[in-house]
Amino acid sequence: MSLLAAASARHLVRRPAQALLALAGLALGVATITAVDIATASAQRAFELSMEAANGRATHEIVGLSGGFGEALYVRLASQFPQLAFAPQVEGYVTVGGRTLHLIGIDPLSAAVVGSGDAGGGGGGTGGGLAQVARWLTVPGAAALSARTADELGLALDQPFALDVGGRTLRAVLITRLPAQGAAGGNLLLADIAQAQEWLGLEGRLTRITVIAPGTAADSASLAALRQQLPPALHLESAGTSVRSTLDLTSAFAANLRAMSLLALLVGLFLIFNAISFAVLQRRRTLGILRALGATREQLLRTVLAEAVLLGMAGAGLGLALGVALGRGLIRLVARTINDLYFVVSVANVSIPPATLLMALAAGILTALAGAWVPALEAAHASPVQGIARSSLEARTRRLAHQLALASLALALAAGVTLALSSRSLLAGFIALFLLLLSVATLTPALLRIAALATARVAGLVSPVARIACADIAASLSRTGVAVAALGMAVAAMIGVTVMVGSFRQSLESWLVQALGADVYVTAPGPGFARPERRLDPALVRDLLAVPGVLHHSATRRVVAQSTRGPITIDAFEAAPESAAQFEMVEGRPRESWDALEQGAILMAEPLAWSLQMHPGQSLELATERGPRPFRIAGIYRDYGNDRGAVLMSRALYEREWSDESITSLGLYLKPGSDPAAVITRLYATAAGRQELLIGSNVELRDLSLRIFERTFVITRVLNWLAAGVAAVCLLSALCAWELERARELAVLRSLGLTRRATAALIALQTAFMGAMAFIAAVPAGLLASLVLVTVINRRAFGWQLQMHLTGGELGAAAVLALTAALAGAIYPAWRCARAPVIAGLRTE
Numbered sequence: 001m002s003l004l005a006a007a008s009a010r011h012l013v014r015r016p017a018q019a020l021l022a023l024a025g026l027a028l029g030v031a032t033i034t035a036v037d038i039a040t041a042s043a044q045r046a047f048e049l050s051m052e053a054a055n056g057r058a059t060h061e062i063v064g065l066s067g068g069f070g071e072a073l074y075v076r077l078a079s080q081f082p083q084l085a086f087a088p089q090v091e092g093y094v095t096v097g098g099r100t101l102h103l104i105g106i107d108p109l110s111a112a113v114v115g116s117g118d119a120g121g122g123g124g125g126t127g128g129g130l131a132q133v134a135r136w137l138t139v140p141g142a143a144a145l146s147a148r149t150a151d152e153l154g155l156a157l158d159q160p161f162a163l164d165v166g167g168r169t170l171r172a173v174l175i176t177r178l179p180a181q182g183a184a185g186g187n188l189l190l191a192d193i194a195q196a197q198e199w200l201g202l203e204g205r206l207t208r209i210t211v212i213a214p215g216t217a218a219d220s221a222s223l224a225a226l227r228q229q230l231p232p233a234l235h236l237e238s239a240g241t242s243v244r245s246t247l248d249l250t251s252a253f254a255a256n257l258r259a260m261s262l263l264a265l266l267v268g269l270f271l272i273f274n275a276i277s278f279a280v281l282q283r284r285r286t287l288g289i290l291r292a293l294g295a296t297r298e299q300l301l302r303t304v305l306a307e308a309v310l311l312g313m314a315g316a317g318l319g320l321a322l323g324v325a326l327g328r329g330l331i332r333l334v335a336r337t338i339n340d341l342y343f344v345v346s347v348a349n350v351s352i353p354p355a356t357l358l359m360a361l362a363a364g365i366l367t368a369l370a371g372a373w374v375p376a377l378e379a380a381h382a383s384p385v386q387g388i389a390r391s392s393l394e395a396r397t398r399r400l401a402h403q404l405a406l407a408s409l410a411l412a413l414a415a416g417v418t419l420a421l422s423s424r425s426l427l428a429g430f431i432a433l434f435l436l437l438l439s440v441a442t443l444t445p446a447l448l449r450i451a452a453l454a455t456a457r458v459a460g461l462v463s464p465v466a467r468i469a470c471a472d473i474a475a476s477l478s479r480t481g482v483a484v485a486a487l488g489m490a491v492a493a494m495i496g497v498t499v500m501v502g503s504f505r506q507s508l509e510s511w512l513v514q515a516l517g518a519d520v521y522v523t524a525p526g527p528g529f530a531r532p533e534r535r536l537d538p539a540l541v542r543d544l545l546a547v548p549g550v551l552h553h554s555a556t557r558r559v560v561a562q563s564t565r566g567p568i569t570i571d572a573f574e575a576a577p578e579s580a581a582q583f584e585m586v587e588g589r590p591r592e593s594w595d596a597l598e599q600g601a602i603l604m605a606e607p608l609a610w611s612l613q614m615h616p617g618q619s620l621e622l623a624t625e626r627g628p629r630p631f632r633i634a635g636i637y638r639d640y641g642n643d644r645g646a647v648l649m650s651r652a653l654y655e656r657e658w659s660d661e662s663i664t665s666l667g668l669y670l671k672p673g674s675d676p677a678a679v680i681t682r683l684y685a686t687a688a689g690r691q692e693l694l695i696g697s698n699v700e701l702r703d704l705s706l707r708i709f710e711r712t713f714v715i716t717r718v719l720n721w722l723a724a725g726v727a728a729v730c731l732l733s734a735l736c737a738w739e740l741e742r743a744r745e746l747a748v749l750r751s752l753g754l755t756r757r758a759t760a761a762l763i764a765l766q767t768a769f770m771g772a773m774a775f776i777a778a779v780p781a782g783l784l785a786s787l788v789l790v791t792v793i794n795r796r797a798f799g800w801q802l803q804m805h806l807t808g809g810e811l812g813a814a815a816v817l818a819l820t821a822a823l824a825g826a827i828y829p830a831w832r833c834a835r836a837p838v839i840a841g842l843r844t845e
Helices: 003-014 016-055 072-080 129-138 147-153 193-200 217-229 241-248 251-282 284-292 297-341 354-381 384-388 390-421 426-459 464-475 477-515 538-545 590-598 606-612 651-658 676-687 698-712 714-741 743-751 756-798 808-835 838-843
Strands: 060-063 085-096 099-106 142-146 160-165 168-178 188-192 208-212 235-238 520-523 550-561 568-574 585-587 602-605 619-624 627-637 647-650 665-670 694-697
Touching (some): 016 297, 072 085, 072 208, 072 217, 085 193, 099 147, 099 193, 129 168, 147 168, 160 193, 168 188, 188 193, 217 235, 297 354, 390 426, 390 477, 426 756, 464 477, 464 756, 477 698, 477 756, 477 808, 520 676, 520 698, 538 665, 538 676, 550 619, 550 651, 568 619, 590 627, 590 647, 602 606, 665 676, 676 694, 743 756, 756 808
Parallel strands (some): 099 188, 568 647, 602 627
Antiparallel strands (some): 060 208, 085 099, 085 160, 085 208, 160 168, 520 694, 550 568, 550 665, 585 627, 602 647, 619 627
16 A cells, blocks of 8 residues: 555544545435435336336327227227237226225237236236136126235235225225236236226226237338228327326426435535545645655545545445435325326335436545545645645635635526526526525635624624634634535525425415315315316216205316327316406406307416417317317416316317216305305215215315425425535534644633633534524525526426515524524534543644
8 A cells, every 4th residue: 555545544544523424415415316216216117117017018009088989999990900919998097995006997808918918908917718717707896906916905816895986986806816017016906898997987988909019011011001090089109108208297396306306415515525625634734744755746636536436435325325215215205296296106116227326326426526626636736835834725715715706706697697598498497596506605605704704803892702703713714614605505595495385385375266266166086187087977966066055066077188299188167157267367368268268269277388388379289089170279377286287178169079078076156155064064965875075165175285285395395404404414524623623722712711611602603603604695595596496497397487475484494494503513513622621632733
């Protein structure tokens, strides 16, 4: 081992605490990235596996209307194209024992199913010969579950069980247990297609037809001919295309989570910088002597960077292990949010993509190298005399602080230019946000020094100890500046995120007050968003409208239709006299837009209009049952219901074009003087024994919507606090380093009469001052960051425009965070300094 390597190893062994703190901060940053990727990847992979199991060996699928299409098409295609294998399917979501399952209705006699060994287009586990096939056809309610799911639900073979579809409780019988199929099998419930049609209310209809084409030239010609034979409302696409388009819905959601995780790693960068620079400072005398003895600058640079690489590898390894554990907890939060807003997913297994592991490892090493680069250059380019003298370092740090203040202005200008030159790029929005946060970090050291010196002059008139405390902060800028910069950036991020969440909540609450104009709402329960099986029983609807106290009503049918621009959610709306006031138009005149809606035009929600870049006067082509048809857009309305958006059309137009008279939900307007609670009781009594419904007043529905909102942002808050935790570790690391450097100074003060309690108070005062300065530096940048989050990133990610809402509570919480982190970081250094022997400190050189 070389002399430099031996000196480096000896230093790390003798002073492990600093390295351990740096490892902790780096590991937290890497863990946050890993956990977010694992959670999102697991949810997406579970959905992919479920759909792959449903598709089986299919190479293509025929899809179209969410409400299904006539099953006669399957018979015609199977006879017209015998060279291709077809499998009809009906699919939907049901609830069994409180667990959401993906119901796939298959035809056991289909050529694409029998003996395939797959699920779905496939059939999976439907083997067992003719006797088993006969059971599928003769046992009422015959169904199949994976062995694992059956065990979890406590179901044995031939045991009946209840399943819920849109509030209707139905009877099923477990006739076979499917073999283990990994994450896919745990979410599937297979049934004969006729049985599934009955359960889902799709008698005589299919939701898709899977096609198996091996890929020969003849098959390609057959597929081309097949496309020509399909009705205009249907189309043939490669298997998995619809899965990918569905997963694309969560891209903005995943991007926001990754941005928050990168923030924690960015704060960790300052911790690495602090740890490496302190390691260099502690050895400045040793490194100066080695330079005097002939060590080259390149050798010192390689030594310091090698330490950083080792630190990065160790921190990344710890972060990966912690990230996997943290990811398991985040999966539940991510899956719940996806179920609330996008599609139904049931995550049975944790998916850890190899790319995630490699990215986390690379992020740890690169972050360590980035944090070590400046201290390494300092060590390499300092002359032997400068390496031995501490004063030269602080002089350079003061000059650097002034340069960084100018860099802060440049970063802020760069953020503004980035936003000005990019109109829709979400990546550019995040880059601008990070530039703003970095501008806080680069401005903080100069601001801290100016404030510390000014406070020292004023405090000296009252207390010499206070003067010493503040002057020491300014004199040790190489230590204090980095710590306060990291804390300031974390606090700025917290202010930005908190204000954004508060603005979103206030905008949503105001919108809900306007949008929920009916007194009572009735809907069919069930998992998923815009699922066609969520429908109210027509006879029950008539009886509900006859309940005493109901004056008039609105009705909505929510489904998903295909278009040339991808899947589009349709809200087919039967308006009540008060309904027009529930829609706030952001483009188009309200009265004219509403009149056009009743005459056959459509209104488009703001998020969808932003995504498709469409405006009033343009047309959107939708695949109706009669074929593609353009619908003129009469106006754009505000909608915070979901980030996918929807088109609003009259229910009469929808029924004419899609031949679907179903109703998803009712809005009931009560007679003056009616008690909503009493009416709700009568509504439940009317539905008892017929269909389980979700019935609530507009106040209850607003509360439920806000609870879903809070659940959605739990993940954001968790990631935000993780970033703050990394900043607190950074501050603790800096204070410990600073305390070691000041051991002789504090011992002198102790020898002059400073008590242990006063010593601890001195350190607490210094850290409180640093926390306050971090907060002061963070406030303007945090407000600018919130402006970027509210008006730029949310707009570009989700398409809606939020109104800025700022309260004193957000700034108060940020101040508490800054001071709490600072004082928490001071506990150990204050305790250690107060208990350190005076004689030992005086002997320190």
